[in-house]
Amino acid sequence: MAEPSDAPAESTASGAPVEAKSGSRAGRNLPMAIAVGVGLGAISLLSLFTYKWLFGVVAMAAICIGIWELTKALALNGIQVARTPLYLGAVAVIPMAYNFGLIGLLMVYGLIVISAMIWRIRRGVDGYVKDLTATVFVASYLPFMLGFVALMLAQPLGPQLIVVFVSLTICNDIGGYAAGVLFGKHPIAANVSPKKSWEGFAGSVLLQVVVGAWLFVWLLHAPWWQGVIAGVVMSVTATAGDFAESAIKRDLGVKDLGNILPGHGGLMDRLDSLLPNAFVSWLLFSIFGLVPMVT
Numbered sequence: 001m002a003e004p005s006d007a008p009a010e011s012t013a014s015g016a017p018v019e020a021k022s023g024s025r026a027g028r029n030l031p032m033a034i035a036v037g038v039g040l041g042a043i044s045l046l047s048l049f050t051y052k053w054l055f056g057v058v059a060m061a062a063i064c065i066g067i068w069e070l071t072k073a074l075a076l077n078g079i080q081v082a083r084t085p086l087y088l089g090a091v092a093v094i095p096m097a098y099n100f101g102l103i104g105l106l107m108v109y110g111l112i113v114i115s116a117m118i119w120r121i122r123r124g125v126d127g128y129v130k131d132l133t134a135t136v137f138v139a140s141y142l143p144f145m146l147g148f149v150a151l152m153l154a155q156p157l158g159p160q161l162i163v164v165f166v167s168l169t170i171c172n173d174i175g176g177y178a179a180g181v182l183f184g185k186h187p188i189a190a191n192v193s194p195k196k197s198w199e200g201f202a203g204s205v206l207l208q209v210v211v212g213a214w215l216f217v218w219l220l221h222a223p224w225w226q227g228v229i230a231g232v233v234m235s236v237t238a239t240a241g242d243f244a245e246s247a248i249k250r251d252l253g254v255k256d257l258g259n260i261l262p263g264h265g266g267l268m269d270r271l272d273s274l275l276p277n278a279f280v281s282w283l284l285f286s287i288f289g290l291v292p293m294v295t
Contacts, residue, residue, distance in 0.1 A: 043058060044058060044166070045163075048159045048162055048163070049159055052098075052153055052158065052159070055153065055159075055162075056094040056095070056098065056150065056153065059094060059146060059149055059150075060090060060091060060093075060094050060146075062267060062271065063090045063093075063142050063143060063146045063271075064087060064090050064091075065258075065260065065267045066142050066267055066268050066271050067083070067086050067087060067090060067138060067142055067143075069257040069258040069260075069266045069267060069268050070138055070141075070142070070248075070257060070268060071083055071086070071138060072257075072258075073248075073249075073252045073254050073257050074134055074138075074252065076252065076253075076254070077252050077253070078127070079127075079130060079131060079134045080120075080123065080127070080131050081116075081131060081134045081135040081138055082115070082116040082119040082120045082131070082132075082135045084115075084119060085111075085112050085115035085116045085119055085135070085139075086112065086116075086135065086138055086139060086142070086143065088112075088115070089108050089109070089111070089112035089115075089139060089143040090142065090143045090146070092108050092111075093105065093108045093109075093143045093144070093146055093147045093150065094146065094147075094149075094150045095150075096108045096147075096150075097147040097148075097150035097151050097154075098150040098151075098153060098154045099154075101151065101154070101292075101294065102151065102293075102294055104147075105144070105147035105148070105150070105151065108143065108147065109139065109140075109143070109144045109147070112139045112143060113135075113136055113139060116132060116135040116136065116139070117132060120132050120135065141275060142271075142275065145275040145276065145278050145279055146275070146278065148278040148279045148281075148282040149162065149165075149278050151282055151291070152165065152278075152281070152282055152285065152291060155290075155291050155292075157219075157220065157290070160219040160220060161220070161281075161285060161290065161291065163215070163219060164212075164215045164216065164219055164220060164230075164281070165234075165277060165278065165281035166274065167211060167215060168208050168211060168212055168215070168230060168231060168234050168238075168277070168281070169234065169238050169273050169274050169277045171204070171207045171208045171211045171212075171231075172204045172207075172208055172234070172235050172238035172239065172273055173204075173238075173273070174207060175200075175203040175204040175205070175206060175207030175208065175235075176196070176200040176201060176203055176204040176239070177200070177203075178203055179197075179199050179200045179202060179203020179204070179206075180195065180196065180197050180199060180200025180203065182199075183197075183199040183200075183203075184197030184199045184200050185197060185199060186198045186199065188201060188239075188243075189243060192243055192246050192247050192250065193242070193243060193246040196239070196242065196243070196246075201235070201239055204235045204238070204239065205231065205232060205235045208230075208231035208232070208234060208235045209227075209228050209231035209232060209235075210231070211227075211231065212227035212228060212229075212230045212231030212234075213225070213227040213228050213231070214227065215227060216230065220290060222288060222290060226284075226288050229284070230281070230284050233280060233284060234277050234280055234281060234284075237273075237276045237277055237280045238273035238276070238277050239273070240276060241272045241273040241274075241275060241276040241277065242272055242273050244272065244276075245257075245268060245269070245272035256269065257269065
């Protein structure tokens with residue numbers, strides 16, 4: 001996710017200052033970003049179409065890294081979240097949601113919140129509301145949203161549903177990047193992310209609509225118009241996820257939440273649009289009758 005070169009002085013989540021980097025107009029090392037993206041895709045597909053539990057482990061590890069990145073950035077701003085309940089919830093949410101459906105997901109989420117309430121009280125009352133609020137936010141943003149991936153994975157067409165959801169989200173980045181670089185002139189919200197333009201958003205919608213119509217027919221044997229609707233809706237929520245993470249980073253005063261992925265930044269820079277789209281895709285699949293809403 002490109003950040004403006006004229007952003008205020010920022011640091012990484014580790015606290016190290018960010019040095020000016022040369023790169024593409026979109027502000028990233030494109031060849032490295034592509035190589036890393038292809039590698040992540042290969043790992044995901046290999047695990048998804050071999051053993052479902054292996055894909056669950058990959059997703060679980062990704063969420064744990066995301067929790068680590070986000071809580072580290074919060075700690076730099078004096079916000080101490082209850083990490084242990086979050087990590088335990090991230091480990092439990094995939095098997096619980098996979099085996100027990102929406103009820104299992106809600107059980108894990110509720111237990112994370114209750115455990116955090118108890119866990120945080122050990123440090124006293126100073127900052128209790130602030131820290132607990134941040135913990136609930138992280139729990140909602142990461143483990144809870146991850147649970148909807150498990151709900152989709154548990155279905156007979158689980159791998160195909162995951163491929164559609166992830167592919168459309170990736171198309172949001174590709175379409176937005178290409179159209180933004182070539183035609184971007186009108187920022188959507190310059191105070192949050194100056195390089196995200198209306199032209200880029202139009203490119204995201206266009207690519208997702210085309211790919212969505214194709215994938216729904218090819219992989220899900222569903223009407224093409226459902227793919228068009230999914231493409232439009234998920235382009236909005238994916239872009240909202242991008243903006244939300246940009247706002248979080250600016251509020252916390254960091255350029256990136258991590259640097260684990262060369263050319264991308266932190267893992268959260270790849271999860272920012274996937275997480276909200278996990279819920280939205282499950283909801284759309286449920287409305288279209290492709291997955292049961294309650295199991």
